[in-house]
Amino acid sequence: MSTPEPQRHVRAYGDTTGDGMVQLSFTLPIPNDARAEGAAAQLAKKMGIDPAMVVHAKAMGPHFTFFVVYGRSAVVVDLAEVRVVDREYPLLSAADVNLAVRSRLKRKLVVLGACIGTDAHTVGIDAILNVKGFAGEKGLEYYRELRVVNLGAQVLVADLVARARAEQADAVLVSQVVTQKDAHLANTRELRDAFAAAWPDRAARPLLVVGGPRFDPAMTGELGVDRIFGKGTSPPEVASFLVHALLPPVAAGQLPAVPTRAAAVARMPA
């Protein structure tokens, strides 16, 4: 019987607690001959599926075979081990964001947005930036105290650096949707390096935020950016993060006139 409160250790669930059942499909570059199903079973077993039932094998031309496997995975998930990128900051309304910027920054906060590399998917960054927004939430252009410059698609990193300097951007938001051959990771590293070169003083460089549906938000350290947003991000999450990362916390009675990036940098992994 399923327990309403999940245990710390759980297995995959087919129709009975603990049965470990999973479904797997893949192609092998081998003909669909006598050996094929054995090869598929071997792959499944090496992935820890035992027993593995190869329930479907389909020749795709003479050199490839597609398989479907069902079976029991030995894996036990330890929920205590799961790293969650928690939103460590409060979700603010547009009014609160505006108030925070007005009162604590005392000028408009400048946000620069772009798709870099050869990626021309602008719907995602537009969803974050344009007034129209995403899923009923208005985008950052709607926030009176933010000045948004959306450079659109296929922007060269060098141009982005130049523009960030020219606009005195507080934050640079970059979208990457195409992930083939890990293009999004390569482009993000290029971005990081270029900004690091242009602003050797890390506290001075604009906040670097990247987003896209196939990013893993836990990879900030690895990619050297300040924040990563994944699929289904809503504009207020981003705006609230900007407030949190760029504006120093309101210490009782004291409102600094100019934001320092020190706070944000301190929170970053080394």
Add this chain to the structure above:
Amino acid sequence: MSTPEPQRHVRAYGDTTGDGMVQLSFTLPIPNDARAEGAAAQLAKKMGIDPAMVVHAKAMGPHFTFFVVYGRSAVVVDLAEVRVVDREYPLLSAADVNLAVRSRLKRKLVVLGACIGTDAHTVGIDAILNVKGFAGEKGLEYYRELRVVNLGAQVLVADLVARARAEQADAVLVSQVVTQKDAHLANTRELRDAFAAAWPDRAARPLLVVGGPRFDPAMTGELGVDRIFGKGTSPPEVASFLVHALLPPVAAGQLPAVPTRAAAVARMPA
């Protein structure tokens, strides 16, 4: 580029040789909260999928979440390791089977068929036994030199033993289609034990053949039966096996009047 002749070592293939891409889906008995995707990624990683993209997470009520994952499996399949249950005997036509039985056994070969346990799926065993047959191949009843007794479904093992004795069966063919809780394996073991008890002299006991879509033909040793047929079996494969296993090979000039089971038994794993 895909090589026409498969290598000994292959990986799963998404769209590029060596990319290792697989698709996995499963349920975890956890709510679809912030932790869920991390838990799914952990399961995938523990199965050797890295990087793992959790591309879909769907709450199924408050206690369960369904996931779809894509990613790169580290597994390398060694084709040389694949155990294939090769048909080590020639595939005979009905005429050849009849001829072999008539000339080498000199009486009809008696085949007893049944579904045991509570399994009532008779389409599979009927496909092997009934004249109508399977995929255009006539079933064993069509073979003049075979005497087929099909007991139908839900036959008790004790009744099957008694009937095998009464009919002086040469071979007993048993079908098992329901596999929930490994019922097919338990029933096969019960079958083996009952026949072993009834015929302590192994050479004297009828040949035991089991079949069904979810059997692994490589498990004969484990299950203690003489042969296992899996999904898509055709009647001639079975008839040819009976000839091979029950009739001694034709030694030049010498045709034994009565078959000994010694040959068949000798081939069996101990």
Add this chain to the structure above:
Amino acid sequence: MSTPTTAPPKLDLDPQVVRTARRLAALAAEPVVRLARSNSTVSVERSVLRLAGITGADGEGIPWANRLVEAVRDSVGLQSGVALPVWDALAGGEYADLTALAQQASAGGVAFRLPTGPAADRARRTSRDAVGVGIARIDTNRRTRDRLRERLGDPPTPWVYLIVATGDIYEDIPQAQAAARGGADVVAVIRSTGQSLLDYVPEGATREGYAGTYATQENFRLMRAALDEVSAELGRYVRLTNYASGLCMPEIATLAGLERLDMMLNDCMYGIIFRDINPQRTFIDQRFSRQIHARAGIVINTGEDNYLTTADAVDAAHTVVVSQLLNERFAHEAGLADDQVGLGHAFEINPEIPESFRLELAHALLVRELFPAAPLKYMPPTKHMTGNVFGGYLLDAFFNLAGVLTGQGIILVGMMTEGIVTPFLSDRDLALENVGYVRRAAGHLAEDFHPPRDGFIASRARRVLSESVELLGRIAADGLLPAIADGTFGITRRPASGGKGLDGVVAHAEDYYNPATDILEEVQ
């Protein structure tokens, strides 16, 4: 069924041919009805005891109902029914209740006799009173269901019907609730593979079924309560289904009535063909079980879909229609109203053949228009489902579409793992997403579906109907039992005196008395 089909007919079937078909079906059914009226079975007699309140089982798990009927049979025989000797024995006041009597009787301590005269009168009267309590509970349940349906509301058709089949009632319950939350209108708990051949109904909550969960009174109660809970939560009355089928068909129908199940799989021939149960036994049992269903307001679901798993769905299309006409006839005779007769059919045509979807539409539309008031139960593809779960998901979608296009009453949504395992929790959820999309997206697409009069679909439907009339003619002439013996249905031969359970059949003596049928036939 609350939402009768009101769509104008699209096939333009010849009413004369339809009338002929029904007349021949009645003719073919007649001898079997006579058989069922003049014989009883051990399970019918046990049902009488159950209605009168017997419960529990002995140390081996054999119910007291069985023990008592055995004891009666062994001493005075069952030809007069179990009620006369039992209530005669109870009259002395020696036994606290039926269960106590059964315990004594099975220990060999009761001397039964067949009462006559006033003693018989009294036994008839007291047994009738006792059984009346059970019938009253069934009536109350029916009213409760009506009230809940009214309060919570009925979903629009086609109703989505889902199965759970873990073998463990305590795994079934959360899965059934999840299914209901996901959109299921009807939940069926599949039975363990072996149950249909048990000549007794197991007792208590059970956790050890193979490929299904035992049908027991307690499992029924637990599941109905769980669904009541979720019905209230969802504001939609979720129906519960089980199987009044196999050797205990009458008793399971009885327990269903007592525990407010809503629909029951119940076929006049399924047990014969797919469980090798004796034909006479089956026909007798099905009549009693249907009388109970009629009283309980339970919708029956017949099993013609199964024929297409052993026979070819195109070649044998007319055998489905013939069986439906027979099932309808038997149902009416037993007192079921049109809106309780959920005739079964299925989407089982080989997907490799050209125009397979249009053939399915032709068959489904024919059944729809032949039985305009029946809450048809339309079954998904099973036979042609393979290990290719993607292809299976697609086939299920087209089944769902056929259901929507042809106005089916209940669609049993298919599982992509049909060719592999009993469904996973996720299969059920994906199946609900599938039917949800199809219903939402296709909406009223039926309005745009107009097969031309002499087109492919209408011609095919007419042809199946005429083949059905032809076959019914032959059955009416030669007899239904010989037709079954001959492999007419599901290409499976079942001789009239073969199969399991014939020894449980007893011909009525002249003084045969059954307080249950007495009550049930009275109100009709």
Add this chain to the structure above:
Amino acid sequence: MSTPTTAPPKLDLDPQVVRTARRLAALAAEPVVRLARSNSTVSVERSVLRLAGITGADGEGIPWANRLVEAVRDSVGLQSGVALPVWDALAGGEYADLTALAQQASAGGVAFRLPTGPAADRARRTSRDAVGVGIARIDTNRRTRDRLRERLGDPPTPWVYLIVATGDIYEDIPQAQAAARGGADVVAVIRSTGQSLLDYVPEGATREGYAGTYATQENFRLMRAALDEVSAELGRYVRLTNYASGLCMPEIATLAGLERLDMMLNDCMYGIIFRDINPQRTFIDQRFSRQIHARAGIVINTGEDNYLTTADAVDAAHTVVVSQLLNERFAHEAGLADDQVGLGHAFEINPEIPESFRLELAHALLVRELFPAAPLKYMPPTKHMTGNVFGGYLLDAFFNLAGVLTGQGIILVGMMTEGIVTPFLSDRDLALENVGYVRRAAGHLAEDFHPPRDGFIASRARRVLSESVELLGRIAADGLLPAIADGTFGITRRPASGGKGLDGVVAHAEDYYNPATDILEEVQ
């Protein structure tokens, strides 16, 4: 397209309204046609050189065609076209051929001049002869295609169109062949993400694209040869598609003609809206590329489907129709026949909304009946495809069904991984199984599909048409360029002087001469 739609119309569109729509489209297109007739671009000029046989690239991979056009531009300018100065320079006999001239010129070693009088006459004549060789090769290819189609046969519509996109031509080839064996009638090789903004066409066989493979003459040749091989094996002419789009639209069209490609993505506005290419540049380039396509017998595919990835498919349905009418007008003006105008549209309505499938049918049928002779290219769902690959497979099946029900010419079968990755080999195979089942099973289901005159589907179609006429009226009045600037298409604003590539536009001088258009416009 060999199989024109002959099905009788189902929508009963008002012919008067349809005529008005076409008249307004012609009006709206007129100023843009004038622009395209009186301007050239660097890519148009490079195409002239390519037709005359220039090939190869320098050490940095920049084609000699680019180098030569740059050299001419830097010395005498391009306002008279590249042909006059180039063939004037060649007349001296100093250079072995065009390529040799280009090499010298890019080293700064050629002094170009703008010939006049007899020298100009000669340059015109010799350039026309040289370009004539390329045109002749295009003509030969067209005849070869016709012969192969006749010999091997054309598949029935809808043609199944599949994409390959590995980035590596040598992975693409086996995948394309596998796709063809699996049932693809048309194979498209998607381009690497960055290519459309390159102002040159890369050279040689390439293996390093992102999410697509570079369009190069050699890749075209390799793939067409591979498909010829598999066409012969299958006894069915398998078509090859690529993209005459982006900054090199005219040259890619030229290379397509030279290498016997069969269909080309080629839209009058796609580059503007989705690649931020300058509108004027695009309109000039598209005219020349269409003249080439017309001559080569290539079917173009327009890109209206893309609008529905940024705009809502219901709200913006009429913008698709407006764009199609404009694309049709520009195509006719450039000499394309009706059966070469593969207008694009798509199945992109949110699957969560009620009756979404019927709305799709309304849109698809409207387009079908508005352009009865066009080989419509119908695109599968992309925007609403998620990580739920099972749900995606289902949505693709309904797309396929819509294609079959509404008689589309070409259906681009969807991939279940659309929301995740560029397709795996197995995705393509499963997609072919999907469309194979739908075509086979639904067969001639269109015969049974008859939306009532005032029903949901017909009303919706009429409404979209009237919204289209209204929008066309506004565009005809205010101008197409302002409408584009205003975000009319794909809710993306593109001002007339913004975007990439405007610096590659040159207004014709009075003595402008283009031997290619000279030949192409002559035969019209």
